[in-house]
Amino acid sequence: MDSLNGKAGKTMIDSHGRKIDYMRISITDRCNLRCQYCMPEELPSIGHTEILRFEEILEICRHAVSLGITKFKVTGGEPLVRKGCLSFLRSLKTMPGVEQVTITTNGVLLKSCLSQLEDIGIDGINISLDTLNPEIYEKMTRRNEFSQVWDAIVATQASKIRTKINCVLLKGINDHEFFDLIHLARDYQLDVRFIEIMPIGYGKGFEGFDKKDLLEKIAEKYPDYQVEHRVHGNGPASYVNIPGFKGCVGFIDAIHGKFCDQCNRIRLTSDGILKLCLYYENGIDLKKYLRSEASSEEILAAMQKTIMKKPLEHQFHLTAKEGSEELKNMSQIGG
Secondary structure (H helix, E strand, O other), X not given: OOHHHOOOOOOOEXXXXXXXXXXXXXXXXXXXXXXXXXXXXXXXXXXXXXXXXXXXXXXXXHHHHHXXXXXXXXXXXXXXXXXXXXXXXXHHXXXXXXXXXXXXXXXXXXXXXXXXXXXXXXXXXXXXXXXXXXXXXXXXXXXXXXXXXXXXXXXXXXXXXOEEEEEOOOOOOOHHHHHHXXXXXXXXXXXXXXXXXXXXXXXXXXXXXXHHHHHHHXXXXXXOOEEEOOOOOXXXXXXXXXXXXXXXXXXXXXXXXXXXXXXXXXEEOOOOEEEOOOOEOOEEEHHHHHOOOOOHXXXXXXXXXXXXXXXXXXXXXXXXXXXXXXXXXXXXXXX
16 A cells, blocks of 8 residues: 555564554654753754654654554653644644554643643643652752643643653652652542663663562552553553552553563654664664655665564663663653
8 A cells, every 4th residue: 555645554563473553753852851860961962954854754654554553652852842743743643544642741841732732632641750849850850840740730630631640760769759659640530650760871870669669569558459451551551550549550660570572662763763672772764764765665665674673572681782782861762
């Protein structure tokens, strides 16, 4: 079928038998925060001419849809700092064959965008928030923006948009707030998810928690919690339901709870690299194809060939072979 008509043409099965139907798109490496484990103050931004234009991203998405990839997560950096983000989301959401579009944001600019996101029909918002203490927030993010983020979270409760809070719990920094954070799911219609710190870039300098650690804490206080079997999204999170809570508590346990056999995703970086796994540096530079004389058929074939090389699993638990592991920081990859 014509890859540019935006209609899903097949089911994409990789060489390990996994259905690939989900793409994370980083539209910028820029961010209005400087979280310690993610983005240092001095990290240089990718030049404007090297960042994919929205028209180029949409062309890649049309090819992806024709391969059977119909669910998209838009990330950054911070996606809402890029001018035109909302128009791009609308175009992606209305693209024929696209089933779902969600966004991950730090929430600083979210409140002013909520009505437009609701009008676009965005399918979900993930808000990154690691602490409920404004002083710790400023220490972790190097910015004094907690009140804006909190106001945005409160505002989501009046919207119809499914909302999740993403937390990275770090030993000696914010781990004493664990129950304060999960109580957001008690008091509000949202899920709270704890993401195990990834040993990428500056994340290597911090010690976090895995699902087993956190479930033991929950069991002490809420021994009647139950495993949640309802599907909450496209990613690998597992959830528990605590009686009396309005939402659920989830875990993304990439290191100690390796879920590579279920991985359904690929990633597109802001400068055009189609990336197959967070661990590995390899991928394909689609920008070179888009800005050359390559035909639509050639671009589609290159994407399909690359996806078939998606590795069986990450190797974060091992010492990587030099030249194979990802050396960029998380903000440059798009998580």
